[in-house]
Amino acid sequence: xxxxxxxxxxxxxxxxxxxxxxxxxxxxxxxxxxxxxxxxxxxxxxxxxxxxxxxxxxxxxxxxxxxxxxxxxxxxxxxxxxxxxxxxxxxxxxxxxxxxxxxxxxxxxxxxxxxxxxxxxxxxxxxxxxxxxxxxxxxxxxxxxxxxxxxxxxxxxxxxxxxxxxxxxxxxxxxxxxxxxxxxxxxxxxxxxxxxxxxxxxxxxxxxxxxxxxxxxxxxxxxxxxxxxxxxxxxxxxxxxxxxxxxxxxxxxxx
Amino acid sequence: xxxxxxxxxxxxxxxxxxxxxxxxxxxxxxxxxxxxxxxxxxxxxxxxxxxxxxxxxxxxxxxxxxxxxxxxxxxxxxxxxxxxxxxxxxxxxxxxxxxxxxxxxxxxxxxxxxxxxxxxxxxxxxxxxxxxxxxxxxxxxxxxxxxxxxxxxxxxxxxxxxxxxxxxxxxxxxxxxxxxxxxxxxxxxxxxxxxxxxxxxxxxxxxxxxxxxxxxxxxxxxxxxxxxxxxxxxxxxxxxxxxxxxxxxxxxxxxxxxxxxxxxxxxxxxxxxxxxxxxxxxxxxxxxxxxxxxxxxxxxxxxxxxxxxxxxxxxxxxxxxxxxxxxxxxxxxxxxxxxxxxxxxxxxxxxxxxxxxxxxxxxxxxxxxxxxxxxxxxxxxxxx
Numbered sequence: 245x246x247x248x249x250x251x252x253x254x255x256x257x258x259x260x261x262x263x264x265x266x267x268x269x270x271x272x273x274x275x276x277x278x279x280x281x282x283x284x285x286x287x288x289x290x291x292x293x294x295x296x297x298x299x300x301x302x303x304x305x306x307x308x309x310x311x312x313x314x315x316x317x318x319x320x321x322x323x324x325x326x327x328x329x330x331x332x333x334x335x336x337x338x339x340x341x342x343x344x345x346x347x348x349x350x351x352x353x354x355x356x357x358x359x360x361x362x363x364x365x366x367x368x369x370x371x372x373x374x375x376x377x378x379x380x381x382x383x384x385x386x387x388x389x390x391x392x393x394x395x396x397x398x399x400x401x402x403x404x405x406x407x408x409x410x411x412x413x414x415x416x417x418x419x420x421x422x423x424x425x426x427x428x429x430x431x432x433x434x435x436x437x438x439x440x441x442x443x444x445x446x447x448x449x450x451x452x453x454x455x456x457x458x459x460x461x462x463x464x465x466x467x468x469x470x471x472x473x474x475x476x477x478x479x480x481x482x483x484x485x486x487x488x489x490x491x492x493x494x495x496x497x498x499x
Numbered sequence: 500x501x502x503x504x505x506x507x508x509x510x511x512x513x514x515x516x517x518x519x520x521x522x523x524x525x526x527x528x529x530x531x532x533x534x535x536x537x538x539x540x541x542x543x544x545x546x547x548x549x550x551x552x553x554x555x556x557x558x559x560x561x562x563x564x565x566x567x568x569x570x571x572x573x574x575x576x577x578x579x580x581x582x583x584x585x586x587x588x589x590x591x592x593x594x595x596x597x598x599x600x601x602x603x604x605x606x607x608x609x610x611x612x613x614x615x616x617x618x619x620x621x622x623x624x625x626x627x628x629x630x631x632x633x634x635x636x637x638x639x640x641x642x643x644x645x646x647x648x649x650x651x652x653x654x655x656x657x658x659x660x661x662x663x664x665x666x667x668x669x670x671x672x673x674x675x676x677x678x679x680x681x682x683x684x685x686x687x688x689x690x691x692x693x694x695x696x697x698x699x700x701x702x703x704x705x706x707x708x709x710x711x712x713x714x715x716x717x718x719x720x721x722x723x724x725x726x727x728x729x730x731x732x733x734x735x736x737x738x739x740x741x742x743x744x745x746x747x748x749x750x751x752x753x754x755x756x757x758x759x760x761x762x763x764x765x766x767x768x769x770x771x772x773x774x775x776x777x778x779x780x781x782x783x784x785x786x787x788x789x790x791x792x793x794x795x796x797x798x799x800x801x802x803x804x805x806x807x808x809x810x811x812x813x814x815x816x817x818x819x820x821x822x823x824x825x826x827x828x829x830x831x832x833x834x835x836x837x838x839x840x841x842x843x844x845x846x847x848x849x850x851x852x853x854x855x856x857x858x859x860x861x862x863x864x865x866x867x868x869x870x871x872x873x874x875x876x877x878x879x880x881x882x883x
Contacts, residue, residue: 266584268874289881292667296635296865296877317765321883328881345764347807400581452584453577 247476249444251421252337252369252390254308258282259438260468261310261423263448265290266400269302271457276307279461283308285339285446288329289315300334310371312339319358326363338363339393340372349399353380357387364388373425376410381418391420393446396437397427400449404433408440415441431460431467438471439479507705507716514718515677515725521758522720528553529699529751537561546570551804556753559800560746568792571799576827578806586876587868588809588831589861590638592672593627594840595619595658597849598649601711603697605742605775607852608644610711617840617849618649624658628665630844634835634861637878638668640693644852645674645713652680656687663688668880670735674712675722681729690882692726693735693771694719699751703743723759732880733767734759735811740797741775741789749797753804760805769809769831770801776815791820798828814838814855818867821857826873834864 249256262284264272276284284303288311292298303309311329316322319342326338340363342355356372357380364370369390374380376394384392394411397403404427405411414422421443428434434445445468454460510516537558545555546567558564559571596618599608607614619627631639639662643650655673662669670691671684681692698704701716708714723734736756738748749772756768777788789797798810812821812829814836825832836855839847859867868875 266580266586268585268869268872287879289879290876292637292878295637297875315881316883324883325881346767347760347764347805349807402581449581449584453580 247472249421251371254369256282256308256444258465259444259472260434260465261285261444261446262451263446264299264303265314266448266452267457269297269299271452272299272302273304274458275451275461276304278458279451279465281307281461283310283337285310285312285448286334287312287314288325288332288334291332291334293332308337309334310337310339311335312341312373313359314341314343316340316342316359317344317352318342319355319362322355322359323362326359326368327366330368336367336369338368338370340370351375351395353377356380357383360384360389361387371423376407376414378410378413378417381414385418385420389420391423391443392418393423393425395426396424396433397429399426401427402429402450402453403427404429405437408436411437411442412440431463434464435467435471435474438468439474441475444468505714507701507708507714509715510718511712511715513677514712514715517678517721517725517728519721519724521724521755521762522717524758525699525720525751525755526701528754529747532557532747532750534561534746534750537563539563539566542567545803546574553754553757556757556800556804557750559803560750560753560797562746562786564800565792565796568796568799571796571803572827575799575802578802579826579828579830582806583830585826585873586830586879587825587873588638588876588879589636589834589864590640590668590670590831591631591634591636591833591835591861592640592642592838593624593631593662593843594642594838594849594852595624595627595655596646596650597644597840597852598646599644599711600646600648601713602709603711603713604707604709605697605739607850614850615848616649617847619841619848621657621661623841623844623848625661626844627841628662631835632665635865635877636834636861637666638670638880639666640670640672640691640833641689642672643674645711647674647712652676652683656684659684659687659689663882667878667882675719676725678725678729681726681731685730688882690732690880691735691767692723692731692733693737694722694726695735695737695739695771695773696720696752696755697739698743699738699748699755700743707742720755723755724763727759727763727766733769733809735769735771735809737771737773739773739775740794741777741787744787745774745789745793745797746787749800753801756808757805767809768805768807769811770798771811771813772798772801773813773815794820795824795828798824802828814857815853816856818857818859822867822871825868826871832864832868834859834861
């Protein structure tokens with residue numbers, strides 16, 4: 245079946261995007277392999293270019309790098325990090341994270357829209373992390389985003405799809421791929437998100453904190469595929485016997 | 500004899516006064532904090548709570564919580580992993596001067612102490628920096644004794660500029676500054692400021708800071724806030740545990756950090772937990788003494804109260820203690836530490852502030868972190 249995820253003209257078979265930064269580095273490769281991952285985020289602030297324990301050295305060459313702007317508190321800072329990422333050879337993909345709250349790490353939607361607009365004009369394939377708000381999502385589309393990445397729950401919380409109803413609105417109303425970016429704690433939640441019609445799921449903490457990291461990566465892969473399959477197959481209508489009235493409610497109609 | 504210079508609450512000329520109610524709030528909450536009132540059920544409630552209140556934090560610091568160290572440690576480990584994953588950051592301090600104008604009764608750099616004083620020239624600083632950089636470290640903490648005469652802001656600024664050539668993350672632990680001075684050092688390349696109140700109890704503060712600018716309690720208290728206003732990225736908090744009642748001091752430092760982060764949500768918060776070691780051969784061990792279990796209790800309480808905050812573990816503690824608290828509560832560990840003036844490149848020029856208990860080099864710390872299945876992190880910051 246030809247069911248590819250297309251982001252900014254690039255095709256991906258896998259719908260599992262790996263967030264990195266919480267793993268031991270040698271595990272990154274294992275997770276990528278077991279999860280069938282084709283795209284992995286890299287926090288540029290962790291890229292110790294030419295230094296010790298540089299995360300870029302641990303990501304296989306065939307993986308599409310998705311540098312993120314973590315550490316940026318304003319649009320301006322995000323733009324500067326994006327340009328740095330391009331300069332050091334991380335390519336044109338950029339995940340915008342603008343966070344000005346050190347406690348909950350919730351994204352600043354306003355600054356994110358501003359950064360998206362600037363970077364899209366500079367030719368970046370912009371993947372903005374956002375709090376799911378339909379008006380903001382529309383503004384991101386207009387600003388040139390390639391996808392919209394709403395959070396399911398706060399970063400690292402493993403709480404799943406707390407914002408599920410609002411993500412569903414984005415799935416229904418926004419023509420771009422919707423990728424759930426944070427909060428997914430279990431494969432079942434990833435599956436549920438995919439069933440709902442999101443285009444891909446990103447996970448990091450849920451895998452990094454599992455006892456068996458490699459096995460959890462595989463579990464996520466399978467869950468994401470299952471959810472995607474269910475979405476494409478279209479969920480069956482669940483018949484409720486109580487609603488199966490013996491006499492038709494519209495039987496009174498005559499002409 | 501030194502004459503006491505003034506009331507600890509009276510600012511000296513040149514010390515900036517900012518509008519802030521943080522100190523009054525912290526002092527009021529700390530004055531009310533009676534840790535004997537907390538019972539086991541309060542500790543259990545705190546452990547069952549997701550986002551802890553100040554009252555929960557108070558319960559976790561109480562004697563009632565001392566029999567809950569194991570469940571606190573388990574929960575702390577989960578929180579640390581959730582927020583920091585497997586990462587443990589590495590850094591080292593560099594003392595560039597040990598001249599001091601303060602008379603703090605507990606400190607090796609005390610201006611009354613007849614120790615060998617020294618100050619590195621800029622060339623010496625650069626040689627030290629190069630030597631440290633060769634170990635692979637990318638984060639450095641520049642320290643001085645507290646002397647504006649001998650280690651002026653301009654001198655520290657030059658040291659920071661030099662450090663910027665070799666390091667991606669630069670912190671300073673120096674005397675308290677005015678906002679414009681913090682702003683100057685931020686422009687030079689420093690983004691993180693550590694200032695420790697030592698003790699939050701004003702009476703005890705007065706008795707232990709006999710002379711010198713550090714004696715002015717509110718000026719020191721508001722240093723973090725001035726630093727954040729000046730554009731610094733993060734600030735560190737802590738009390739010298741054991742100088743006064745450690746439970747109240749740890750409580751005050753936690754509340755200080757908590758209120759500052761509420762006021763400045765972008766501020767990156769971290770804690771340090773230096774302690775005065777109790778004399779082990781004294782039978783009359785004071786219940787206020789800080790032994791390892793008490794030290795760990797403080798660290799765990801910080802972690803559970805502010806799970807997103809960094810916690811640094813110092814070489815004052817043993818290798819055994821440090822190895823066990825990383826990943827559980829601590830997120831940052833120093834390595835290859837020298838606490839004399841310089842000493843990385845050539846012989847130290849001045850005496851040490853305190854004795855270290857863990858002399859391991861960067862590579863040994865690196866290997867220890869890996870052996871625990873965690874990840875040594877050298878850089879986690881981009882200067883913008």
